[in-house]
Amino acid sequence: MKFKSFITFTLPAFATCCLLIFTPSHAQEASPPHDVHNDDMINITAIDYAFEAPDEIPSGWTAIEYTNNGQEPHMLLFHRLPNDKTFEDFTSEVYPQVNDLWLGVRDEGLSLPEARQKFELPEWFNAAKQWRGGGGIIAPGFTSIITLNLEPGTYAMECYVKTVDGELHAMEGMIRELKVTNHRSDTKPPEANIRITLTNNKMSIDGDLTPGKHTIAVHHAEGLMHNVNVVRLEPESSIHKVVDWMDWLNISGLWPPAPASFHGGMHILQQGETGYFTVDLDPGRYLFVSEATGSLGVLKEVTVK
Numbered sequence: 001m002k003f004k005s006f007i008t009f010t011l012p013a014f015a016t017c018c019l020l021i022f023t024p025s026h027a028q029e030a031s032p033p034h035d036v037h038n039d040d041m042i043n044i045t046a047i048d049y050a051f052e053a054p055d056e057i058p059s060g061w062t063a064i065e066y067t068n069n070g071q072e073p074h075m076l077l078f079h080r081l082p083n084d085k086t087f088e089d090f091t092s093e094v095y096p097q098v099n100d101l102w103l104g105v106r107d108e109g110l111s112l113p114e115a116r117q118k119f120e121l122p123e124w125f126n127a128a129k130q131w132r133g134g135g136g137i138i139a140p141g142f143t144s145i146i147t148l149n150l151e152p153g154t155y156a157m158e159c160y161v162k163t164v165d166g167e168l169h170a171m172e173g174m175i176r177e178l179k180v181t182n183h184r185s186d187t188k189p190p191e192a193n194i195r196i197t198l199t200n201n202k203m204s205i206d207g208d209l210t211p212g213k214h215t216i217a218v219h220h221a222e223g224l225m226h227n228v229n230v231v232r233l234e235p236e237s238s239i240h241k242v243v244d245w246m247d248w249l250n251i252s253g254l255w256p257p258a259p260a261s262f263h264g265g266m267h268i269l270q271q272g273e274t275g276y277f278t279v280d281l282d283p284g285r286y287l288f289v290s291e292a293t294g295s296l297g298v299l300k301e302v303t304v305k
Ligand SMILES: [Cu+2]
Pocket: 046, 073, 074, 075, 159, 160, 161, 169, 174
């Protein structure tokens, strides 16, 4: 299914990240551990270019097995839409503006300041608390378990990585409606052994990143639009190039080839919220980096010994 008339957009997240301040929501405490491999596990699979996913899921804490079965890196971002808006409103009123902005950069040579100045989203979208987490960028063949606390409502999920031809994946079909019902899941948040705290100029990581599997809690503690992506660095990898590549408004941003391998993460949460993801680390050098705010210092280089 293609939505040729619109575009994706988290981008707006980046374009407006310095302007938006979220209202803090109540902090969420981690509850007793649980086996995430249970009957309540939701499966969302990314392919080139679509999400294979249920049409509706229960509300409350939800564990999602997020797998990339495609040939290109993908991400998974959840937007919760205002109660009086539909998925069609999102694809007809928000996406076209995002795509136009990107095409302005790609085809008309707009500079970043020009693009951002030109970029306007509908008032209703800017006013909503729309970003509700999801999975970071993940390479083909990788899986991560994402655990989020989702309130009932209509959601859009999307990926705005670009194709080799420079089209946003969402425009090629990676945008999909998801209903979160009033029925509450019995799932509890997992017990994390690593905790990441995101503030406007820093990423703090508490815990021992040893080789093997980890469950990582990500807490969004301060205003801007932070997320976490786990990037495996090779000896020749440049941190500067990785951070640059993650800015979708850069002409080469999120446009393959990627400068390093992405192993998942946690997409943009609301301030005050916590989400969880799993990652399996081999010995080596990694960069934990926020897409829109990595350039402000929200990143951390880690060596797994
Ligand atoms: Cu994608």
